[in-house]
Structure formats: structure tokens, C-alpha cells
Amino acid sequence: MQYFSIFEDAFENKYYKVKIMVETVRVKAIIIFLIFLFAVLFITSSSYAQESTKFRTVVIDAGHGGKDPGALGKTAREKDVVLAIALKVGNYIEKYLPDVKVIYTRKTDTFIPLYKRAEIANKNDADLFISIHANYISNPKIQGVETFALGPARSDENLEVAKKENSVIVMEDAYNTKYEGFDPNSSESYILFEYMQSTYLEQSTLMASLIQKQFRERAGRKDRGVKQAGFLVLRNITHPSVLVEVGFLSNKAEEKYLTSSTGQTYIASAIFRAVRDFKKQYDDKNVTEQPVPDQKVDKKKDNEIVYRIQIASYKREIRKGGGIYKKFPDIYVYKEGGRYKYTTGKANDYNEIQKQMDKIKKKVPGSFIVAFDKDKKIPVSEAKKITNPDN
Numbered sequence: 288m289q290y291f292s293i294f295e296d297a298f299e300n301k302y303y304k305v306k307i308m309v310e311t312v313r314v315k316a317i318i319i320f321l322i323f324l325f326a327v328l329f330i331t332s333s334s335y336a337q338e339s340t341k342f343r344t345v346v347i348d349a350g351h352g353g354k355d356p357g358a359l360g361k362t363a364r365e366k367d368v369v370l371a372i373a374l375k376v377g378n379y380i381e382k383y384l385p386d387v388k389v390i391y392t393r394k395t396d397t398f399i400p401l402y403k404r405a406e407i408a409n410k411n412d413a414d415l416f417i418s419i420h421a422n423y424i425s426n427p428k429i430q431g432v433e434t435f436a437l438g439p440a441r442s443d444e445n446l447e448v449a450k451k452e453n454s455v456i457v458m459e460d461a462y463n464t465k466y467e468g469f470d471p472n473s474s475e476s477y478i479l480f481e482y483m484q485s486t487y488l489e490q491s492t493l494m495a496s497l498i499q500k501q502f503r504e505r506a507g508r509k510d511r512g513v514k515q516a517g518f519l520v521l522r523n524i525t526h527p528s529v530l531v532e533v534g535f536l537s538n539k540a541e542e543k544y545l546t547s548s549t550g551q552t553y554i555a556s557a558i559f560r561a562v563r564d565f566k567k568q569y570d571d572k573n574v575t576e577q578p579v580p581d582q583k584v585d586k587k588k589d590n591e592i593v594y595r596i597q598i599a600s601y602k603r604e605i606r607k608g609g610g611i612y613k614k615f616p617d618i619y620v621y622k623e624g625g626r627y628k629y630t631t632g633k634a635n636d637y638n639e640i641q642k643q644m645d646k647i648k649k650k651v652p653g654s655f656i657v658a659f660d661k662d663k664k665i666p667v668s669e670a671k672k673i674t675n676p677d678n
């Protein structure tokens with residue numbers, strides 16, 4: 288028994304040694320794997336971070352649909368007009384901005400609740416949401432286009448547009464609970480928009496103004512301006528979003544225009560161009576916000592610009608300590624065109640040398656500023672482009 292147990296001990300000892308060795312190898316393998324995993328994660332996450340700053344996704348929302356026809360003209364229905372325009376806008380984006388993904392809230396004549404439209408935008412992390420609508424008002428003379436960002440309505444007119452567009456929720460199931468008792472037809476309900484500070488108001492307003500600019504300048508529509516009102520469809524969207532009213536179906540001429548293929552093409556291409564311009568500004572802004580400080584540092588490394596003030600020029604060299612050296616303790620000499628040129632002062636910034644110049648001018652009225660890049664003389668105008676580009 289004794290022997291047996293010793294044997295067993297020895298056996299177990301050996302067994303554990305092997306086990307420890309195996310464990311060590313396994314731990315090493317795990318560490319290497321983890322390092323590899325972190326490297327992969329780091330690389331993919333950093334490239335993702337760069338990618339995500341670009342404008343990638345737009346949601347095109349054709350208002351109304353299905354059992355909800357929207358505004359009714361003499362013959363036209365809002366849901367048909369806006370769907371035709373929405374599809375055209377999407378087509379242009381897909382054709383001319385192939386790196387942008389287009390998502391439609393509806394591509395057919397179907398009823399989509401307002402909250403669902405916002406969900407579609409948020410789920411797809413859309414960079415922009417455009418809701419397309421047509422207007423209706425009792426006065427048939429009124430016409431024109433307007434684009435809204437989410438915010439408190441500053442006029443009864445704007446509030447009326449929001450009320451009309453929001454009233455579709457009564458057709459939705461359980462709208463009372465879905466919209467927390469919001470009554471689209473009661474002005475009191477809209478107080479909640481008073482205190483709502485949209486994070487994306489600036490970008491939404493920019494998009495709205497780009498659309499209005501295109502409508503006005505390229506499509507020749509009557510510009511009713513960029514506005515704000517409390518639209519439920521925009522309320523929960525966590526990205527820049529606008530609601531476009533492309534014209535009044537209550538106006539005979541506009542109804543005709545909006546139902547014509549030409550009119551729809553003009554309106555759609557105007558919205559498309561606004562998206563293109565918005566994308567450009569969005570991408571540019573997000574690019575310049577990132578690595579530019581480094582580039583500036585690099586520039587300064589490449590160029591060592593020094594400004595000095597030239598005070599004299601002689602054919603012969605002046606002995607150090609004599610003549611001009613007595614008046615100016617810090618003299619820098621350079622040779623140009625067979626002459627010795629004497630400078631004083633020193634600055635890396637043009638405004639700074641200008642200050643020094645004001646003092647020197649009193650002693651040497653004919654003095655002037657010269658610039659050097661790594662001791663090579665360059666035109667002052669060139670140097671200023673590098674050191675003081677804003678001047």
C-alpha cells in the first residue's frame with residue numbers, strides 16, 4: 288500500500304508537471320490569441336470610426352399612404368404625388384451618389400404609422416431623414432414651397448401645417464398610448480415642442496435652407512422659407528431631419544405642376560441636389576474636424592519661415608562690431624546679387640515682425656521685411672501664405 292501510494296504520488300507529480308507545461312503552452316496561446324484579437328478589433332474599429340464620419344445613409348419618407356390619402360386637390364392625392372417624387376429623389380441619389388445608401392419608408396401605396404417612420408431612420412442610423420409632403424390651405428391663391436425643421440412653431444400658420452400633418456395618427460391603432468396622449472388637433476399638445484432643444488437643429492436647418500435654395504434658384508418655385516414646427520414624424524429621430532412641403536394642392540397651378548412628370552422631376556432633382564450639397568458639407572466638415580492639427584504641425588516642420596527686417600545693403604562686408612553693428616546688436620547678414628544685406632529682428636509670425644518693424648522704422652525709415660525658409664530667401668507673400676494664411 289505504502290509503495291503504491293508513493294508510486295501514485297510520483298505519478299501524480301509527473302502528471303502535474305506535464306499538466307503545468309501544457310497549461311503554460313495553453314496560456315501562451317491564449318495570450319497570443321488575445322493580442323491578435325485586440326489588434327484586429329483595434330484596426331477594424333479605427334477604420335470604422337473614420338468611415339462612420341462620412342455621409343452614408345439617407346431615409347426618404349413619402350408622407351401618408353394606404354388608407355391615409357393626405358391632402359386632396361381637385362384630382363390629385365398627396366400620397367401619390369409625394370411617393371412619385373420620393374422615388375425619383377431616391378433614384379437620383381442611387382445613380383449619382385453611389386456611395387450613399389437610400390432607404391425608403393415606403394415604396395408603394397401603404398399606410399405606415401408616423402412612429403414607424405422614425406424607427407426606420409433610427410434603426411438604420413440614417414445621416415439624414417427627408418419627409419416629403421404636399422400642402423393644402425383654404426385660400427386657393429396661396430402657393431409655394433417650404434421646408435421645416437423640428438422646433439416650436441413661431442406662427443399660427445406653421446402650427447396649422449404641423450396639426451394637419453400630425454392628424455394622421457388618429458388613423459393609427461392605439462395612437463393614444465403610442466404618442467402618450469398627444470392630441471394632434473389641440474394647440475396645448477404642442478407646448479412640448481417649446482422646450483425641445485433639437486441637437487440637430489443646426490444641421491436640419493442647413494438642409495432645409497439647401498432645399499429651399501434649390502427650389503428657388505433651380506426649380507423656379509415660390510420660396511416660402513425655412514420654418515420650424517412640431518412634427519411628430521421628426522420628433523424621435525436622432526439625426527438631422529426635415530419635412531418638405533413641395534407645394535399646395537389647393538392651388539390650381541401647383542396641383543397641375545405637381546402631378547406632371549416635369550414638375551415632379553424638377554422638385555425631385557432640386558431635393559437631390561440639396562442632398563448632394565449637404566453630403567459635401569457633412570463630409571468636408573467631418574474630415575477637417577479630425578486630422579488637421581497634425582497637418583499644421585507637419586507644415587511648420589517642413590517650412591522654417593523666419594522674417595527679418597532689412598536695414599542696409601553694401602557692396603563690401605562690414606567688420607563685426609563696427610558701423611551698423613553698433614546701432615543694432617542682432618545683425619543677420621545674407622548675400623544676394625553680389626551685395627551684403629544686413630537685417631535685424633526675427634520672428635516666425637508676420638504680425639510679430641510687423642510690430643518689430645514699427646520700432647525699427649523710426650531708426651531706419653527705408654527698412655523693410657524679408658522672409659527666409661531655412662535660410663533661403665523667399666517672397667514675403669509666399670511666407671505669409673504659410674505662417675498667416677488668414678491674413
Ligand SMILES: [Zn+2]
Pocket residue numbers: 350351357358365419420421452
Ligand atoms: Zn402630408
